[in-house]
Amino acid sequence: MTLFTDAELLARLQFAFTISFHIIFPAFSIGLASYLAVLEGLWLATRNQTYLALFDFWKTIFAIAFAMGVVSGIVMSYQFGTNWSVFSDKAGPVIGPLMGYEVLSAFFLEAGFLGVMLFGRERVGPGLHFLATLMVAFGTLMSATWILSVNSWMQTPDGYAINAAGQFIPVDWWKVIFNPSFPYRLVHMVLAAYLTTALVVGAVGAWHLLKGDRDPRAKTMFSMAMAMVAVTAPLQIVAGDAHGLNTLEHQPAKVMAMEGHFDSHPDGAPLILFGLPDQEERRVDYQIAIPKLSSLILKHDLNAPLAGLDTIPDDREPPVATVFWSFRVMVGLGMLMLALGLFSLWHRLRGTLHASRALHRFALMMGPAGFVAVLAGWITTEVGRQPWTIYGLLLTSQSRSDVAAPAVAASLIAFIIVYFLVFGAGTFYILRLMKRLPQLPEQDLKDGPLRTVSLPNPAHSATRGGHHGA
Amino acid sequence: MVLDLPFIWAALIAFAVLAYVVLDGFDLGIGILFPLFRAKQDRDVMMNSVAPVWDGNETWLVLGGGGLLAVFPLAYAVIMPALYMPIILMLLALIFRGVAFEYRWRTRRAEFLWDYAFNWGSTLAAFCQGIALGALVQGIKVENRAYAGGWWDWLTPFSIATGLALVIGYGLLGATWLVMKTEGALAEKARSISRIAAFGTIAAMGVFSLWTPFTRPLYLERWFHGPSAAFSVIVPVLVFLCLLVILRGLKRGPDHLPFLGALGLFVLGYAGIGISFYPYIVPHAVTIADAAAPDKSLGFLLAGAVVLIPLILAYTAYSYWVFRGKVTHEDGYH
Known part of the structure; x- marks a missing residue:
């Protein structure tokens, strides 16, 4: 089989597989960390026990998701070297320090305060505990900032020069970090993480409401999540549109593939809603298209000319069908999220937010939509960057380590087996935790006097156990 | 340039790797020792003694890897493909033992499975790190800015030996950590394991020291000629002192003394490798x-590192301080 002898394809599959699995966890934990901070802040401000109970409920789930994110993330920090060593050697001087900052300013912060956040409330008191939660949330956002700067630099490199050894070297750090696509990608991704988390929280709330559980925690989380979806879904569409226009400016071939434009359109390009792109024959079969709409969206002018893939050499084109379809999956789900947000708003105004079974079913169905949309979006932007690792400068085929194909194949198979086993089990545990809202009694008495416990006293912790979920 | 930036960074990366080795060393060590403690209660306490800190400990590994990419990209690009198999195995092993910290509290039926995952994952990760060290010491083939050897070059009797040595060494760190952090029968058992592991670690260091100079002539030179030869005389003395500290601490306390002695052994061994x-x-x-x-x-990252690394050390120390003292079964964090 050629698949097992083509080391480049295997290495690409391995990176795609490990990063796709990895991104699921941060996409969830970035949003969840912020949500936890909000819940704890609300509890401190109102002393309403529902918020504290919700905090404890989601904290346990966060711990599992975060652990999966950490271990799959360690893999990523070594993947660059094992399979993509030429890329590492060449791009290291530019992207390495950015990742170094991610480790120093984000990973340590998250890991350092996670222990206190998960296990330390009795030992440090509520004020410091809240600080720990804030640090964890801040860490996840810092991490996103640095790593998206790295990815954006690979998409739209700036502020660099090339030295005698063929390495990219930094010339202007400001330009490297704030490269042209970075602000757009950062906003788009952080919104995506918030939206993803809101959809998960909303689905869990909806599930308990559908079961007939009138628990205040279920109502509160559902209400908070739907408000978040109603606000972020439209914002995300605006941000996505701006990101698309930025891509058109800097990576036109990617947009051509997203749109399925094999040909240039000198007087207004159609928006192809659906179709089957055939890259060999250079056409989109069975297409349903709206004339001139693509020009209107991308150029804000019905008759604006739009160049097509005919202006790009064939061996510099991204795989069109993948980009075309993943983009449509993302946009389609985005529209459904907007619909959910509006639907929930309508019920909220009518006072039927906690009563509408249709809304709850819709929200439950949309639970995993954020993850799918995040993956589809990343596939669009990463496959759309091909055949380059550093856009326009370093080809993917010239980035790879010279590792024997059987080694790459063996490790790929091992990753697939281990990831499905381990992360499958983790997902199972998370789903099981989500299904079970722990009993509330005593909690009020137990957690009441905590604010008076300011001095840590390891030998005589006032309350023991129980605060890590079930 | 007034500052020798590459040298400063070499020292910082060396520090990060040492921090990783001693910090994750003791929590990997807990996993390595798991089969010697069969009672669920003991295992719960062992796990809880490191649960709040393991994550931070492992972050030093990311700094070692990520830092290498940032400041010595060529070394990163050469070492990773050369150590392809042991590194990937180590990563997979770290996955199993990392998630075990959370998973094993989420199930009764499969708890034993995650105990195995924790034990095997920790042991395999330690073994692979030892192999990686051995393979690096024995040297890797480089041509044209790239690794030029095969994908099994790392596998030699020497690298297997260093792999085993590190498992024993981490076992010592883990056992002395338990002496410090636990009490009662569990601590007593950890005490006797510590004694055996201390002699095992010393023996492993001896074998490593006798074997290494014969893998490459440069080491022979380094160890027995020139100014660095003085180190070859001092180190065995200091190693012996550390052993005495460990044994004394095990016998008469205080309970943190054996752990400090074990740390001393690691620092000495590490310094020896660094000089070589x-x-x-x-x-x-x-x-x-x-x-x-x-x-x-180098300068750009150093500017942040001089501020952030002390901060990291400060809040890491704070986190250890929060969870100081003996861990008992009733302390169950979960």
């Missing part, structure tokens, strides 16, 4: 200066 490597970062192939990224990269 210098000025190479990949022995005999790539020097620190060769591998270094341009000063503009």
